Amino acid sequence: MLDFKLDEIEQSGDFYTRNFQPTPEENKLVLNMGPQHPSTHGVLRIILEIDGEYILRAEPVLGYIHRMQEKMAEVKTYPQYLPNMGRVDYLHALAWNWAYAGAVEKLMGLEVPERAEYIRVITCELNRINSHLLWWGAYLLDLGAFTPIMYAFADREIVMDILQRITGSRLTYCYYRFGGVSADIDQKFINDTREFCKYMRGRFPIYKDLVTDNIILRKRVEDIGHINLETCRKYGATGPVLRGSGKPYDVRRAEPYSVYDRFDFEIPVYDEKDALARYLVRMDEMEQSLRIIEQALDSLPEGDYIHPKTPKNPKPPKGEAYFAVEGARGKIGVYLVSDGSKSPYRLKLRSPGFSNLSLFAEIARGTLLADAISILGSLDLVIPEIDR
Amino acid sequence: MKNFCISLDKLIPAVKELDNLGYFLEDVCCVHVKEGFELVYHFDHWDNPGRITLRTLISDDQQAETISHIFPGADWHERECYDFFGVHFKGHKNLIPLLLPPDLNEHPLLKNKKKQKELSHILPDCECVTAPQDEEFDNWLNTFNKDK
Known part of the structure; x- marks a missing residue:
């Protein structure tokens, strides 16, 4: 009883x-x-x-996969903390690599050789394509379509093979070093990447026919989850969420870092503000990434892949630095405070997913439960990045 | 890039001004120093890129004021500061643990006396904290409005 x-x-x-x-x-x-x-x-x-x-x-x-990354930074030396960055956001690990390395370089005044900057651009953009591909497959899986993730994984596999040869890992990359990258790229990498660019261009029309123009998908994403610009601003949303709401804000353009100002690329932007707009922004971004990669390969300079006088155990001078990069999900920021010792005094990680998710409570109000799934997916959440 | 140290009672009006100018909040972050807690607010603008950093200092037993009624996005950032440092934000509507377990009574990013550094050890121009730059901020606001 x-x-x-x-x-x-x-x-x-x-x-x-x-x-x-x-x-x-x-x-x-x-x-x-x-x-x-x-x-x-x-x-x-x-x-x-x-x-x-x-x-x-x-x-x-939140907090189910919280690992206190910020505390870990305070008990490790600067180079020891590098592998953590690949684990903050496992989908766009290289952008986090970059944000951290960039912050330390900024504080130390360390110059990165031109070749290393180009290698960073190429690998980071390859990683962005990979991240968007996984989002694409997983989003459609959420909406009930199983096949696309198989296509996405087949494509991802090629990029992962390319990056594995250079970086040594397939997912949680730790490739960037203070003052450059850990290994130089070779001719095989260049040939493979060029071939991948050609191959990937041939895939987009298939994806468009198979998925983007599919009426079932359209019904699930069109006119769903409107986010207006004011909401984006109040919550600090960035990345494809913001660009799907009609604001062409991209850190690569707004505060150009590295050599991004040398490449000709567009910032995809859609005014519809719905889940479909965010979907289309990401699909277009992959094509733009291919453009950047090809331009970077064409003009790849000779030289060092890492600054020859990089200290093994750097001790950045006291002070603070904020370095922001454009990740697959938006603006990644690393705020570093140094007291001149061999580990950071304070390290704050600004993750784009954190801000993008915080507006969910507001836009989910009044929607159907099934649409909430569609909205969540369209925000492209990577929980380890949000929980850190 | 602009950096202003604001006295605590001028912080809310300053954040409101940035809101009016169309800035968005990047993050709210806290640094534990000998003098207390240094709160750092990062803002940026879509159309006029350039980071604005507002900072203010509170002592160990002082409470900060929430800006979540101006920028709702600050809600989670402030909860995170509360989690990591135990800093209370007056006026926050839902100041409960965000990332750490609710039954944890510790604030992991607090530094013990030995590890605490003075502001002069981490900030190259730390005089601004003892002499807040409220006026400089107002001047900057005026020039920003004029340029517009």
Whole structure:
């Protein structure tokens, strides 16, 4: 026989559920989506209050894969912390490599040889394509289409093979060093990359026919999850989320770092503000990345791949530096405070996914539960990056 | 790149001004120093790129003020500061743990007395903290508005 009291049920649930405080009206349901829900991509949990199929309130609960990366920085030396960056965001690891290496270089006044800058651009853009491809496959998986992720993984495999030869790893790259990169690229890398660019250009029309123009997809993404520019600004959203809302803001253009100002590329932007706009921004960005890679390969200078006088155990002078790069999800920032010792005094990681997800509670209000899945996917969340 | 040290009571009006000018919030971050907590706010602009850093200093037992009613995006950043440092933000509507477990009574990024450094050890121009640059900020605002 079941024996429990009603107020005991109301007291059930963990800290966050109790804190959520549902509205006292009737016929409302509080539902926990995640942290094991497949469409939350890892371990995101969202507490939802729903009325039938409609979301009244949503509150993301984070921290299930929190590893205190910022504390780790304070107990490691500068080079020891490099491998951590590939683990913050495992999809666009090289952009995080870059943000951290860039911040340390900025503080030390260390110059990066031109060849190394070009290698960084090429590998970072290859990694961006890889990240977008996985997002594409996974997003469609969320929406119920299984085949595309197989295509995406077949393409990703080529890039991973190319990058593995140079960097030594397939996913959590630790390739950039202070003052350059850890190994030079060779002729085979250049040939393979050129071949991949040609191959990838041939794939986009297939993807367009197979997926982008598909009526089933269109119905799931068109006119869903509108994010207006004011919301983007108030929450600090960047990357494809912002560009899908009609603002061509890209760190590569706005505060050009490295040699990005030498390449001719466009910043894809769509005014529709919905999930489809964010989808199309990413699809176009892959093509732009190919353009950048090809230009960089054409004008690849000879020279050192790492600054010859890079100290093994650097001690940046006291002071602070902020270095921002454009990652696949938006503006990645590393704020570094140094006291002149061999490990950082304070290191703050600004992750784009963190800000992009924080606006979810606002835009999910009043949407269908099934659309919330579509909106979450269109934000391109990588939970380890959000939780750090 | 602009850097202003703002006195605590001038911070909210300053953030409101940046909001009016169309700046967006990059992040809110905290540094534990001997003098207390240094709060650092980073802003940037879509059309006039150039980072604006506002900083203010609070003592160990002082409370900061929330800016989440101006920039809702600051809500999570402030919760993160509360998690890592135990800094309270007055007026924050939902100051509960964000990344750390709710039953953890520690603030991992607090530095013990031995490891704490004075501001002069980490900031090259630390005089600004003792003499806040509120006026400089106002002047900069005026020139920004004129240029517009």
